[in-house]
Structure formats: C-alpha cells, structure tokens
Amino acid sequence: MAATETRRQITEAADALFYERGFEATSFADIAAAVGLSRGNFYYHFKTKDEILEAVIDLRMANTRAMLAGWAAGADEPAGRIRSFIHMLIANRAGIMAHGCPVGTLCSELAKLDHVAKDRAAELFGLFRDWLALQFSALGRGDDAERLALHLLVRSQGIAALATAFRDETFIRREAAAMETWLAGELPGLAKSDLSIPNA
Amino acid sequence: MAATETRRQITEAADALFYERGFEATSFADIAAAVGLSRGNFYYHFKTKDEILEAVIDLRMANTRAMLAGWAAGADEPAGRIRSFIHMLIANRAGIMAHGCPVGTLCSELAKLDHVAKDRAAELFGLFRDWLALQFSALGRGDDAERLALHLLVRSQGIAALATAFRDETFIRREAAAMETWLAGELPGLAKSDLSIPNA
DNA sequence: GTCTATATGGGGATAGAC
DNA sequence: GTCTATCCCCATATAGAC
Numbered sequence: 001m002a003a004t005e006t007r008r009q010i011t012e013a014a015d016a017l018f019y020e021r022g023f024e025a026t027s028f029a030d031i032a033a034a035v036g037l038s039r040g041n042f043y044y045h046f047k048t049k050d051e052i053l054e055a056v057i058d059l060r061m062a063n064t065r066a067m068l069a070g071w072a073a074g075a076d077e078p079a080g081r082i083r084s085f086i087h088m089l090i091a092n093r094a095g096i097m098a099h100g101c102p103v104g105t106l107c108s109e110l111a112k113l114d115h116v117a118k119d120r121a122a123e124l125f126g127l128f129r130d131w132l133a134l135q136f137s138a139l140g141r142g143d144d145a146e147r148l149a150l151h152l153l154v155r156s157q158g159i160a161a162l163a164t165a166f167r168d169e170t171f172i173r174r175e176a177a178a179m180e181t182w183l184a185g186e187l188p189g190l191a192k193s194d195l196s197i198p199n200a
Numbered sequence: 201m202a203a204t205e206t207r208r209q210i211t212e213a214a215d216a217l218f219y220e221r222g223f224e225a226t227s228f229a230d231i232a233a234a235v236g237l238s239r240g241n242f243y244y245h246f247k248t249k250d251e252i253l254e255a256v257i258d259l260r261m262a263n264t265r266a267m268l269a270g271w272a273a274g275a276d277e278p279a280g281r282i283r284s285f286i287h288m289l290i291a292n293r294a295g296i297m298a299h300g301c302p303v304g305t306l307c308s309e310l311a312k313l314d315h316v317a318k319d320r321a322a323e324l325f326g327l328f329r330d331w332l333a334l335q336f337s338a339l340g341r342g343d344d345a346e347r348l349a350l351h352l353l354v355r356s357q358g359i360a361a362l363a364t365a366f367r368d369e370t371f372i373r374r375e376a377a378a379m380e381t382w383l384a385g386e387l388p389g390l391a392k393s394d395l396s397i398p399n400a
Numbered sequence: 401g402t403c404t405a406t407a408t409g410g411g412g413a414t415a416g417a418c
Numbered sequence: 419g420t421c422t423a424t425c426c427c428c429a430t431a432t433a434g435a436c
C-alpha cells in the first residue's frame with residue numbers, strides 16, 4: 001500500500017480512538033490493530049505519539065473547515081447557518097453522550113497533560129468562534145460578533161459536558177431549543193418560523 | 201502515623217493530582233511521592249487505583265456538600281446563594297484556566313474510559329443540580345427549578361471548557377456577568393442591585 | 401513497506417523483612 | 419505501619435530480516 005494512504009488510515013483510526021477513549025488511553029497497539037498493521041511497521045509511518053496527535057489535529061482542522069463550508073453552502077441566511085451549528089448537538093447526540101465533544105474533551109485532556117499541542121487543539125475552537133462571529137457580523141452584530149459566537153460555544157460545550165454525565169437526550173434537545181430561542185432574541189428581525197427546533 | 205490519617209493524606213493528594221493531571225496520567229508513584237510514602241507501604245492503605253478513585257469521589261462529595269451548605273449559610277436569599285455558585289467561576293479562575301472544572305473533567309475522562317465509577321462521579325453534578333433547583337423552588341420557580349438549575353450548570357461547564365482552551369480571564373468575567381443578567385431576567389422580582397458582578 | 405524480535409522504561413501490584 | 423525488593427505486564431520505541 002502507498003505510504004500516504006496508510007498514513008491517512010492511521011490518522012483516521014487515531015482520530016476515532018482519541019475521541020472514543022482519549023489520547024493517553026489509546027496505545028500504538030490499539031491504532032495498529034484498528035488499521036490491521038504490525039506495531040513494527042507502524043513506526044515507519046509515525047515516529048512518536050505526538051506526531052500522530054499533530055496529524056489528528058490537522059485532520060480535524062481540515063474536517064472542521066469542510067463542515068463549516070458545508071453549512072455555509074447549505075443555507076443562504078446567516079441565521080440558518082448558525083442553526084446548523086446548534087443542530088450539530090442533536091445530530092451527534094449519541095457520540096456526545098458516550099464521549100463528549102471531540103474538541104472540548106481533547107483540549108481538556110491536553111491542558112491537564114500540559115501538552116505542547118494544547119494550543120493547536122484550541123485552534124479548533126477558534127475555527128468555530130471565527131465562523132460563528134462571521135455569521136453574526138453578516139447579521140449586523142459586528143460589534144458583538146465574537147462575544148455572541150463565544151456564548152454559543154459556551155452553551156454547546158456545557159450541553160456536551162452534562163449530556164456525557166447524565167446521558168439524557170431530552171436534556172440536549174431542550175437546551176438546544178433554548179439556544180435557538182436565545183438566538184431569536186438576539187436577532188429581532190428574524191421570523192419565529194425560521195427558528196423551529198430540528199428533529200433529526 | 202495512624203492509618204486513618206495517612207489514608208486521608210493519600211486521598212487529598214490524589215484529589216489534587218487527579219484534578220491537575222487527570223486520573224489515568226496520575227501514577228501510584230506520583231501520589232506516594234506527594235505524601236512522602238514508599239510505594240510498598242502505599243498498598244497497605246489502598247489495594248487498587250479504583251479504590252483511590254472511589255475515596256476521592258467520596259471526598260469530593262463531602263467537600264461539595266460542605267461548600268453548598270456554606271453558601272446557604274452565607275446568604276439568606278436564594279438569589280444570593282445562586283450568585284455564590286456563579287461567583288465560584290471567578291474565585292477558581294486560575295485553576296479552571298489551567299485544569300478545567302474538577303467535576304466536568306473527571307466525568308469526561310471516566311466516560312471515555314467507560315469506568316465503573318463514571319455514574320458516581322456524575323452524582324457530583326447531581327449535588328449542584330439539586331441544590332440549585334432547591335434555590336429556584338424557594339424563588340417560586342418550582343415547576344422549572346430543575347430546568348433552570350441545569351441551565352446554570354450548562355453555562356458554567358461551557359465557561360470552564362472554553363476558559364481552559366483560551367485561558368482568557370476577561371471572557372470568564374464577561375460570561376459570569378451574563379449568567380447574572382440571565383438570572384435577573386428569570387427572577388423579575390429581584391432588585392438589579394442584588395446582581396452586581398463579583399470582583400474577587 | 402512490511403514483518404518479527406527485541407530493548408527499555410514505567411505502570412500496577414505483591415511478598416516478606418523490620 | 420513502613421520499608422525494600424521484586425514480579426509481571428504493557429507502553430513506547432528500535433533493529434534488522436524480508
């Protein structure tokens with residue numbers, strides 16, 4: 001197999017395992033087994049665990065950018081795009097209840113380890129913050145755009161944290177709906193009908 | 201030294217280390233060194249790591265109950281008690297920026313490990329939820345008490361998660377203030393002056 | 401590029417002397 | 419109750435054959 005393809009497979013397997021089990025709790029052997037590779041060969045592709053982490057963060061940055069671009073393409077109005085962000089909580093509820101938010105839990109773990117990559121992981125939050133701020137700016141809230149963006153991140157992170165602890169789907173839906181109500185209040189020009197709660 | 205006293209010291213050292221470095225990342229040797237004990241002797245007091253975790257959760261439950269009782273004793277009005285909860289974010293900001301919320305990060309780590317104690321750790325959230333709900337009930341919001349309590353937990357958890365990632369103290373103060381504004385809006389009978397932002 | 405075999409270190413955990 | 423010595427396993431990481 002081509003080295004780049006194997007590297008891609010390793011990175012994707014590590015991405016999933018880091019999310020499901022955590023960075024420290026995932027061993028080389030776990031990743032190698034997931035890809036169907038021997039431990040020895042593994043080191044041909046990645047020399048250290050930190051190198052894998054770097055590749056995983058790069059992958060998540062790329063995936064996040066693609067997701068945000070998809071949301072932007074999927075809705076003409078900034079309010080609808082923000083709703084896509086909120087809806088993510090419902091769409092990913094199973095994973096969130098089992099393993100939390102991939103971004104928040106990674107940042108938290110790396111902060112405790114005082115890992116060199118902790119700031120790079122925080123840039124994942126930065127992507128969401130900047131993208132949300134852009135939508136609020138387009139809605140005429142330029143002065144408050146970053147504050148409003150961070151407030152949405154706060155609530156989504158809090159929902160994820162408590163959903164992991166209590167594993168209560170109703171709670172997620174209710175708090176997501178409350179976020180939409182808040183959004184409507186911040187954007188008085190918006191029609192109520194544009195802010196119904198997603199069911200998917 | 202008396203066994204109970206040594207056990208207490210171990211539990212407190214483990215409590216701090218689990219918070220600062222995480223449960224998995226903390227080794228027996230780390231805890232033993234913090235207490236000034238040999239590894240061998242360590243096993244006289246705790247047979248397994250899970251046993252230490254259990255003791256740490258018990259300690260945190262007791263400490264949390266004591267803190268909540270202190271807040272109740274320190275303010276006659278339920279609104280002031282809730283403000284004590286919000287103020288905790290400011291008071292603990294240094295620790296939160298470095299290591300996150302002790303409750304949220306422990307629940308998150310144990311969930312990923314699928315650890316047997318994950319539900320016991322979630323009961324720490326339960327203590328806050330029930331205590332906050334009690335205050336809202338006393339304020340005549342009995343029907344919504346749990347929902348309002350969980351909303352406060354959501355926002356405090358989200359603030360902790362993002363504060364850890366961005367290490368921005370201004371952000372913490374601003375979001376804490378926003379929580380107080382929200383609280384004022386939920387309790388229309390409350391005087392504005394009762395809801396000023398703590399500075400400590 | 402992939403494998404097996406292996407080095408090395410640290411983790412949890414135990415035995416037994418004092 | 420405390421210590422030293424030790425066991426075993428699994429982790430990261432390397433060497434070298436194929």
